[in-house]
Amino acid sequence: MVVNSTQQGTSDQAVTGDNWTGGIYIEGKGTVQTKMFEEKANVCKYFDAQSGLWVLLPLQWEMDIDFVTERVKQVMCALPGFVDQKEITAALRQCDYNPDKVISVYLSIFGDVLFQLSESEQNYRELNLFRSHSEKDSLIEDLNRNLQMKDQEAENQSQRNSHLAQEALYLSDVVQHLKQRVAELETEQQENLEKITALLNHRRGYHVKANKGIFRPASALNPKPFVDLEKVRQMSDLTRELSRSNRQLRSIVCQTLSDMQNQAEKAGGVLEELRCLYRKEVLWRKALNNEPLDLQVNIQVFCRCRRNSGGNSCLYPASDQELLVHNKGTTKKFLFDKVFPSSTTQEEVFDGALPIITSCVFGYRVCILAYGQTGSGKTFTVSGTKDQPGLSIRSVLELLRICKGKENIAYTLKISMLEIYNDTLNDLLSVNSTGPLEIRTQGKLISVPGLTHVQVDTEDDVWNFMDTVDKNRKPGSTKMTAESCALVSLLLFTCDLPLSSSRSHLMFTATVEGTDRVSGVTSCGTLTVCDLAGPKHTSKTEAKGQSLMEAAAINKSLTSLRQVFSALKSNALHVPFRNCKLTHLLQPCLSGEAQCCVFVNVNPDVNNMADTLHTLQFGSTLRQIVLGKTTQHMKNAKAEK
Numbered sequence: 001m002v003v004n005s006t007q008q009g010t011s012d013q014a015v016t017g018d019n020w021t022g023g024i025y026i027e028g029k030g031t032v033q034t035k036m037f038e039e040k041a042n043v044c045k046y047f048d049a050q051s052g053l054w055v056l057l058p059l060q061w062e063m064d065i066d067f068v069t070e071r072v073k074q075v076m077c078a079l080p081g082f083v084d085q086k087e088i089t090a091a092l093r094q095c096d097y098n099p100d101k102v103i104s105v106y107l108s109i110f111g112d113v114l115f116q117l118s119e120s121e122q123n124y125r126e127l128n129l130f131r132s133h134s135e136k137d138s139l140i141e142d143l144n145r146n147l148q149m150k151d152q153e154a155e156n157q158s159q160r161n162s163h164l165a166q167e168a169l170y171l172s173d174v175v176q177h178l179k180q181r182v183a184e185l186e187t188e189q190q191e192n193l194e195k196i197t198a199l200l201n202h203r204r205g206y207h208v209k210a211n212k213g214i215f216r217p218a219s220a221l222n223p224k225p226f227v228d229l230e231k232v233r234q235m236s237d238l239t240r241e242l243s244r245s246n247r248q249l250r251s252i253v254c255q256t257l258s259d260m261q262n263q264a265e266k267a268g269g270v271l272e273e274l275r276c277l278y279r280k281e282v283l284w285r286k287a288l289n290n291e292p293l294d295l296q297v298n299i300q301v302f303c304r305c306r307r308n309s310g311g312n313s314c315l316y317p318a319s320d321q322e323l324l325v326h327n328k329g330t331t332k333k334f335l336f337d338k339v340f341p342s343s344t345t346q347e348e349v350f351d352g353a354l355p356i357i358t359s360c361v362f363g364y365r366v367c368i369l370a371y372g373q374t375g376s377g378k379t380f381t382v383s384g385t386k387d388q389p390g391l392s393i394r395s396v397l398e399l400l401r402i403c404k405g406k407e408n409i410a411y412t413l414k415i416s417m418l419e420i421y422n423d424t425l426n427d428l429l430s431v432n433s434t435g436p437l438e439i440r441t442q443g444k445l446i447s448v449p450g451l452t453h454v455q456v457d458t459e460d461d462v463w464n465f466m467d468t469v470d471k472n473r474k475p476g477s478t479k480m481t482a483e484s485c486a487l488v489s490l491l492l493f494t495c496d497l498p499l500s501s502s503r504s505h506l507m508f509t510a511t512v513e514g515t516d517r518v519s520g521v522t523s524c525g526t527l528t529v530c531d532l533a534g535p536k537h538t539s540k541t542e543a544k545g546q547s548l549m550e551a552a553a554i555n556k557s558l559t560s561l562r563q564v565f566s567a568l569k570s571n572a573l574h575v576p577f578r579n580c581k582l583t584h585l586l587q588p589c590l591s592g593e594a595q596c597c598v599f600v601n602v603n604p605d606v607n608n609m610a611d612t613l614h615t616l617q618f619g620s621t622l623r624q625i626v627l628g629k630t631t632q633h634m635k636n637a638k639a640e641k
């Protein structure tokens, strides 16, 4: 590459405006003219003769320009430990081609470590780890600060609540007192009315006697009744006044009490929200601290007991990790990484899997499988219902929240969703489906060309895509479910009917790609959640024709999956991943580098005892499988060179 400049800024000054032009030789294009433009910041472009436009110079080309290399050398001279020229070039772009600015930015991020490392010791990966750890430290600090603030808010709120409670107590005393007073006044009023009646009677009697000539005219003989009447009138007015003000007082007290009740309810809601946020922060912090770094990992197996639909239960969770099965006077014990009893909520299940789910943000590949008999709650665990969403929807919403919360890294979150029906792949997010898809294998890379990956930016996006899934899923059911529902439950909206049975496996994938805004280092993690169809007893369902084919395809793929697990357990040289589409697609999740978690779903009803024992037996042996070293999937400047 040959570079010549007609006018070039010196390395000890920042570039200003359109004061630099030059030329560069590019294979296939010949010599192209380059020029620095003053936009928001200085941008290096070259003149593309074909389009007649000034086009942004790729980073790789830019590194060969004298103007840039001089500045790169200047940065390397000042920071001997910082030798990645591509990263320095990228940083110069960010800092307006001002080497001093780059030096001060890097010193503020890494401190003296850049002076301490000699050129030979420089290790790009270490640098990244150091950076990622410092970021995490600062994130943890932020989270700690957040937690403290939330603690403080919760403290304030509870103080406010106790004040409100005291005030309510005081006001109820006042109301009590006022009620007594009203009762006294009512008695007084009654007495006064009686007095009035007596006086009126007395007066009437006096006039009657006077008319009969027994007495002389009242005015001459006894003026007292008139004086008493006046007093009575005044008292009556007073009583009326008092009862009116009592009524007003009573309504004011009632209003105040109901206001206070509303406030207390609101305060309760806020407190609940704070508690929820607090719990999320704690879990997220835990996930950060537990971030797996190149570890040998076993498959984690969680056992979830379904809510019992009425029959006798044979399952007894003995502890967090132990499940007892009572069968005809005998008891069998099964061990898992976690046992979720029937009473567990969807949120608690999600919290249990959260550390695994969040590792995809750091570039790890993670996979969750739901395995169990028909009707044991796999779809409920993975997809849930509209009111009680399951793992997949909660995961996307949580990943969205985490991605939006990181300022130094630009994240994109994409989801895809496919159905494996009769050993064919159907794209569930495609608007205009073009028929079944195929799997392509290139070395270790397994992909499905043509599969729709949609970017998710908001919560609304998530719900909209779920509607598309809803429309694309194949309808129908086996005989066991004929009366239950026409549309089999989808990613989210399972029909709330007990006998709905899946006729296909569902595979949901979230891809999280993050690019460090300064270094340009990119991480790419994936979360795969698979809702496996339950094994079908073809004799029990009396399936025929199409249903029989579907049942056979499901049973065959589940047998292949069991064979894969069995080969992994015995460390066999050959693992038969390619026996069916399901295992072929799961190969990247089960062949090392990834973390895998299997949810073993069981129905506690004694009538399902045989199936339940079979599932538990199979699930508990999966814990012994070691998948290998988990690996972060990072692309860096060095690797691209």
Ligand SMILES: Nc1ncnc2c1ncn2[C@@H]1O[C@H](COP(=O)(O)OP(=O)(O)OP(=O)(O)O)[C@@H](O)[C@H]1O
Pocket: 305, 306, 307, 342, 372, 373, 374, 375, 376, 377, 378, 379, 380, 381, 489, 494, 495, 496, 497, 498, 499, 500, 501, 502, 503, 532, 533, 534, 535, 601
């Ligand atoms: N923990 C639970 N709480 C409440 N309802 C549940 C629970 N687990 C399962 N259900 C209900 O039981 C029924 C069957 O569950 P689900 O469809 O999830 O089973 P499944 O294992 O996916 O079955 P299949 O293999 O046939 O697809 C559904 O109506 C679901 O809503």
